[in-house]
Amino acid sequence: MRLRRIEAVRFGALEDVSVGDFSDTLTVVHGPNEAGKSTLVALVRAVLYGFATKSAKEAYLPAAGARRARLIFEEGSSRWVIERTEGKNRGPVTVRSLDGDERPGLLEELTRGVDESAYGIVFGFGLGEMGRIAEEARKKEGIAAALYAASAGVRVSPDEIRKELDERRAQLFVPRGSTQEVSRLIKALDAARRRLREARDAAERYSEDRRALDALDEEHERLRAEVDEAQDRVQRLTGDLERASSAVARAKELAGTAEELAEDLAKRRAEAAAITVDHAVLEAADAIDALAHQREAVAQAVRDLERLRERARSEAEEFERVCSAAGLDLERVRTIAVEGPIAGVVEAARDDIARLESEVAARRRELERAEAEAERARNEAGKALAPVGLPASASRADLDAMLAEIDASEEAAGGGNRGDWVLKALMTVLGAFIFVLGGVMLGETVSLVAGPVIAALGAAALIRDLRQRNMAGAGRQEVFRRRRLLEAARGAVERAESAREAAERARLDAESAAALLASRTALLARELEASGLPSGLDARGAAAALDAIRRAQRHDAEARNALAEAQRLAAVVERFVERVGSLAGAVAFERTVETFDDAASTLSVLVDRLAEARSRAEQVRAIESAAAQVEVRLAEVSRQKEDAEAQARSVLDEYESAHASVEGLRTLLDEAMRKLAATSERLEQVTAERSALKERLASFASDEEAAQARLDEAGIVQRLRDVVEEHATLSLAIVLLDRAQRRYQEERQPEVLRHAERVFRTITQGRYERVIVPLGGGRVEVWDGTGGAKESARLSMATAEALYLALRLGLVGCLKDVGPGLPMLIDDVLANFDPERMDGAIEAIAELSASRQVVFFTCHDDVAERLVAAGPPGTARLELPVRR
Amino acid sequence: MSARVRFVHAADLHLGAPFAGVSAEDERVRRALVDAPYRALDAIVELCLGERVDFLVLAGDVYNAAERGVRPQLALADAAQALAEAGIRVFITHGNHDPARGGQTVARLPDTVHVFAHDSVERVVFERDGEPVCALYGRSFGRRDVSENLAAGFRRDPADEIAVAVLHANVGGRQGYDDYAPCTVGDLAAAGMDYWALGHIHEPGIVAETPLAVYAGAPQGMDPTQTGQRGCYLVTVERGAARAEFVPLASVVWESCTADVSGLVTLDEVEDRLELLCRDAAGAWSRPVVIRVDLMGRSEVHGVLGKPGALTALVERVRARTVSGEPWVWLDRVRDATAAPVDLDAIRAGSDLSADIVAIADELASDRDAVARELENALDPLLAKLRAAGVDASLDGIETSVVERARDIVLDALLAREA
Structure with a gap:
């Protein structure tokens, strides 16, 4: 840039x-x-x-x-x-x-990395700013430190960090400080230890309390023994009084109870004596109960007796009526063994004769039907023979002869048949077709003409032949009709002859069946006679007679049985009446007992007397039982009363005669309780005092305070040790920073200074050899060739300006990433x-x-x-x- | 002699001992901590009564200090009285914390309590229905610093059908405990006892199987290092064969754990994690828990945790919820050992100030003497002030991990400013 x-x-x-x-x-x-x-x-x-x-x-x-x-x-x-x-x-x-x-x-x-001040000093400057770089060198936070930091690759001044670490360390401790953490903790520690000392001093006072507690302990022990003794006496007196009082009261209560029981016993015994019991009836109780138990059965026997007698009479009358109706003698009827062989004979004859009679009737009906059929067939044959001109008496041989004649005449007539005619027609059509086809294929006109000609000729021949065949057919139809009539007549004659033969066979069968029936009927008559029955009876009549005898014998037997049972029951009733009569006499009940009604009435009276006697006897037994219990209870109460009296005596005998009573014991107990209350009250006072003192000792404030103070002391000491460690850490951190800074000064800053030194040497033409910034000195020194050091402030203005320029050029020459685009x-x-x-x-x-x-x-x-x-x-x- | 006895073996009650290293502002927690040793004693008594044992053995350090406090003495007297009323005897040896010579007796113990002599091994016969059942051998500490091998003076009487030894001693030179009455397992075996009821080591455990030698441990953990369940042993000796069953009794359990918060980003998540740890601890122990947590791991949340007051506020919020639960959990201390989610190797590979910091920290961490010198220089005034204030403060407990934390503090500051 x-x-x-x-x-x-x-x-x-x-x-x-x-x-x-x-x-x-x-x-x-x-x-x-x-x-x-x-x-x-x-x-x-x-x-x-x-x-x-x-x-x-x-x-x-x-x-x-x-x-x-x-x-x-x-x-x-x-x-x-x-x-x-x-x-x-x-x-x-x-x-x-x-x-x-x-x-x-x-x-x-x-x-x-270059703030405005640094820029003004190092990057954009004139003569007026030349001296400022030396001034800045004296400031630890100034451009020199900033440049150091920048040249060391960080944009942080180590002096700032050192200052922060110093501050943090100073918050913990400064040698003569009073507000730092250590000082505050030491003050708190002094306070805790002061509390501890005070607590220990206070512990001295414990001895007095301890002596007082010892005295209280002794008194407490003595009182405790007295109270225990008093409690034992009160307890013993209370127990004795309770036992004596209880025994006396119980003896008194038992005496009253015994008296009541004796009265009750006497009363019950009188009540039992006042009740009269019928002992005679009670002695006969089993017999009375047995007869009373039989009474209903005997009553039923009486009723059955009458019914049986009536039935015997009715059955006898019916026997006689059946015998009379059958016309049989009574005694003979009683002797006939109806269930013997005759019964099977009659039964078999009745079935055979009925079957044979049915057979005879059937044969007769078959005969009539066969004769009617023969007559009808004969009439049909007559009718069939009439058209052919034969009489009704003509036979099948006559008719067969006539049919043979007709067969011979037809064989002679012969003639073509229909198959020949058809073959001729086909040959005609085929020849015409061949000629026409050959003409078309070969282009022969002759052939084309010959085809139709042949067809026409063939057709003419066929028509002529057909006409001849129709004329021969009219004669043959008449022969056919006669033949058919002859064959029908032959059939009718054949059927008439068969019917006549069947009618003859039916007549013979009918006559045979009638003869068999007559024979079987004669055999039955002989068997009846042998059995004592009327021989004139047919099979059905014999069976009816046997049934009547069987019924009569049954009625006779019923009548005899009823009479026998009636006699047995009459004997039972009689015995019952006799026993009731006998019993009435035994219990002094005067009553005539001859009939069942007498006996039943007498027995009812005896049963009532027995119930009354039993009730009274039960009352007496209950009273006597209760009285016995009262007697036992009376004995037990008497024994308990004696025990209670003995118990009271045993308790009271322990005491002097003056106090050997319930009242005397009560007086003693009152005295003992008063003494116990007084001793207990004193014991409670001592216990309370002792407890309060002991509690005061146990939770002795000084001891508790000492424990708390020790806890505080331990916590503060721990915190002080933590502070020492923290202080040590910060101190080491500062050491590290100082060493790093020194290392820079030794290994990196000299490079900056050497650069400046080289520039300065160049500017001064070698007069000055070294430029030095002593650690922490905040000044720049130059060394001339003689080894003498001069502080920048002592240099001439020109030399100083040369030094300042050299420092700038040296610094900027070392700054690579600092202010990278700044000229x-x-x-x-x-x-x-x-x-x-x-x-x-x-x-x-x-x-x-x-x-x-x-x-x-x-x-x-x-x-x-x-x-x-x-x-x-x-x-x-x-x-x-x-x-x- | 009936060939069977059943007794409770407890030790190191340290009645009257302060809980060390805990700072509990909550009154309920303070009360529970102050009362915990006494509640442990009550629990021992309840166990004796509930199990209807023949006797109770207390193997030293019943009191925390030679000058027994009032409350400790009264508590022991009450406990012995309750046992006496049930016909249960108590056998006590004094340990290094409560030697026989020292302290003023302010509460008399009932006659059913026997305190073993300190000048020689004493043999006492336990009788049932007038018949001898078991011989108990014991020797108390006469003074605090007993360097004599007391176990060597124990010898079983051949007439004893059952022999139980009671001693406060360091068997096998257990580290972390004063080497008082030192002895070996061989010394114990040579005495020919059926059971050794030992005291002095606060972790419960079996020292030897033959003969069965057991440290009952403190029935209540006394400081944050005594984590986990504490209690006593229910012992049965029958025809020469002894077996001991551990019975947990501590009314407050100490717990210490670490929580890796590497994946967490917000304070809420850390809070939830801490609360979950507390709930888990309460669920696991089913009794009040004092828990310490070290937050570990490189995490986004490190920067937030490092803000002034953030961790304190977070801990207070969690405490407010867990201390009101049943059983309660007191989040005693949460140490922020987290670090920023930076790649230390990548920083090491650089050539900037951070790289210098990490490199110097690495050098320092490998030189314990250098660290000690630096800390001595830096902390001398502070330690002097603490010593003047009567606090036994030294650099001994400071681990070299302090270098890592110091490094992370500087890196945090650097990275925070660069962000």
Whole structure:
């Protein structure tokens, strides 16, 4: 980046002035006094850092209008304008591109690491600023430190960091400080220890309390024993009194109970004696209960007896009626074994005869049907024979002879058949077709004509043959009709002969069935007679007679059975009546008992008497049981009463006779309780005092305070140790920083100074050999060839100016990244140099301009000439016009 | 003799000891911390009563100091009285913290308590129903600094069917503990006991299986280094075979952990992480927890954490939520050991001021003497002032990681200004 032009729209005395283009290396701007050289140097500074306030000594206010100026920088083929106009905050600045990319941060880029002051001292200066670099060297935070930092690659002053670390460390501790952390902690520590001492002092007072507590402990122990003793006595008296009182009261209560029980016992026994019980009935209770249990069954037997007698009568009557209806003798009926062999015979005969009768009827119906069929067939044959002229008596042989005659006549008639006629027609058509086809194919006209001719001839022959066939057919039809009639008549005659044969067979079957029926009927009659039954009965009648006998015998048996059961029941009833009568006599119940009703009535009375007797007996037993319990209870109560009396005696016997009563014990207990209350009250007082004292001792304030104070002390000491560590860390941090700074001074700063030293040596033509900035000295010293050191303040003005220029050139020569685009603007600083030193200075400036752009303003033509001559390639000279 | 005894073995109650290294502003937490050793004693008593043991053994350092406080003495007297009422005897040896010679007795212990002599090994027979059951051997510290091998003086009587030894000692020269009454496992074995009830080491654990020698550990962690569960042992000795079951008792558990916040960006996320750690601790222990957290890792959130007051405010917010829970969790200290998310190797490879800082820090970290010298120079006035104020402050506890933190502080400042 190079400064190409300086343009003043309005700045100081300059108006619409443009100076440039400046060389990349050295540009010598020559102009007379008042040409505006210093103003241009100031303009560059103003554009870079801002206009001075209007009230400032060097404000460079124009005669009219607002200040406005710009710088044009160039890098490669790009150019930018930095323009500052009058306004707030020392005037707003704009950066715009003339040719190339926008670089809004260009100004900051150019001035990086160089503040306005540093710029004024190092980059843009005139004779008036020459001495300031030495002044700045005395300031730790000044340009020297800033330049050191910048040259060390950081844009931070190590002095600032050191100052911060010092401050932080000083907050912790300064040797004679009183407000720092350490001082505050030590004060707090003293306070905690003071509390601890006070607490320990207070602990001395503990002994007195301890002695008082010992006394209280002894009294407490004694009282405790007395109270325990009193409590034991009260407890024992209370227990004895309670036991004695309880026993006496219990004995008294038991005596009352025993008396009540005795009365109750007597009352119950009298009540039992007043109840009369029918013992006779009770003794017969089992018999009465048994008869009462049988009564319903016997009543049922009585009812069944009547019903059976009635049934016997009814069955006997029915027996007689059935026998009478069947016309059988009663006694004979009783003897016939209806379920014997005769029953099977009758049953089989009845089925056989019925089947045979049905067979006879069926054969007769078949005979009638066959005869009717024979008659009808015979009539049909007559009808069929009539058309052929034969009588009804004609046979099948007659008809067969006539049919043989017809067959012979037809064989003789013969004749073509239909197949011959068709063959002829086909041959005719085929011949006609062949001729026509051959004519067409061969182109023969004869053939074409012959075809139709042949067809016509064939057709004529066919028609003639057909007519002859029709004339022969009329005679044959008549023969066919007669033949058909003969064949029909032959069939009818054949069927009539078959029907006649069937009718004959049916007649023979009917006669055979009738004969078999008559034989079977005769056999049955013989069996009936042998069995005692009327022989005139047919099969069905015999079966009916057997059924009647079977019914009669059943009624007879029923009647006999009913009578037998009736007799058995009558015996049961009779026994029941006898036992009731006997029982009534045994229990002195006078009553005539002859019938079942008598017995039932008597038994009811006996049952009622038995229930009453049982109820009374139960009442007596319940009363006697209760009385027995009362008696047992009475005995138990009496025993308990004696025990209670003995218990009371055993308790009271422990005491003197004066107090050997419940009342006496109560008096003793009252006395013991009063004593216990008094002792306990004193014990409570002592306990409370002892407890309070013990609690006071246990939570002894001094002890507690000491613990708290020790805790505080421990916390403070810990914090102090932390502070020591923190202080150590900060101290080491400062050591590190100091060492780093020293290392710079030894390894890096000397390079800067050596550069300045070399320049200074060049300027002074070797008279001065070394330039030194002692650590922390804040001054610059030069060493001449004799080894003597001179502080800058003691040098002659010219030598001092040479030193200052050398320092600047040396510093700027080492600054690579600091103010990278800033040119060095030097305003006629060689005025006081003698020719030799001027040569040296020019040489140094020319050398620097090879690495950093330099613009040298001068009014001395020879200086300009010599600079141009000494400058590196590209050195330019510009002339400033004289301002009017 | 009945061939079985059952007892509780506890030690190092340190009644009256302050909690070291904790700064608890919350009254509830302060109260719990002050009461914790006493609550541990109460828990031991409850265990004895609940398990209906034969006796309780306290193997030294019952009190934190020779000049026993009032409250500690009364607490022990009350505990012994409660056990006496249940017919449970107590056997005590004095340790280096509460040697027999020293302190004024202000609370009498009941007759059921036996304190072992300090001038020789004492044998006491424990009887049940008038019949001897078990012999207990013990020896107290007469003074604080006992360098004699006390275990060597223990010898079992051949008539003992069961023999239990009670001793406060450093077995095997355990590091981090004063080497009082030094002895070896071999010394313990040579005595022929069935069980060694040991005290002095605050971490519970089994020293030897044959014979079974056990450090009961402190029933309550006393400072932030005594993390994890603490309690006592329920011991059964039967026919010469002993077994010990650890029973956790501490009413407050100390916890220390690190939290990698590498992936976190905002303070809210850190706050959530811390709260989660607290909740997890409460869930894991099911009792109040005092927890310390070191935030680790290179993270975006480092810059925010480094802002003045940010971490303090964050911790207070988390505390406000976790201390009110049940069980409560006191976030005791959160140390910011995070660093900016920078690539140190990349910085080392550079040639700027940051590279110088890192390089110098690397050099310093490898030279402990140099660090000590630098710190001595820098901290001398501060340490002098602290010593004058009676604070035992030294550079001994400062680790070399301080160099890394110092480096990160400088880098933070540099990077913050460059940003």
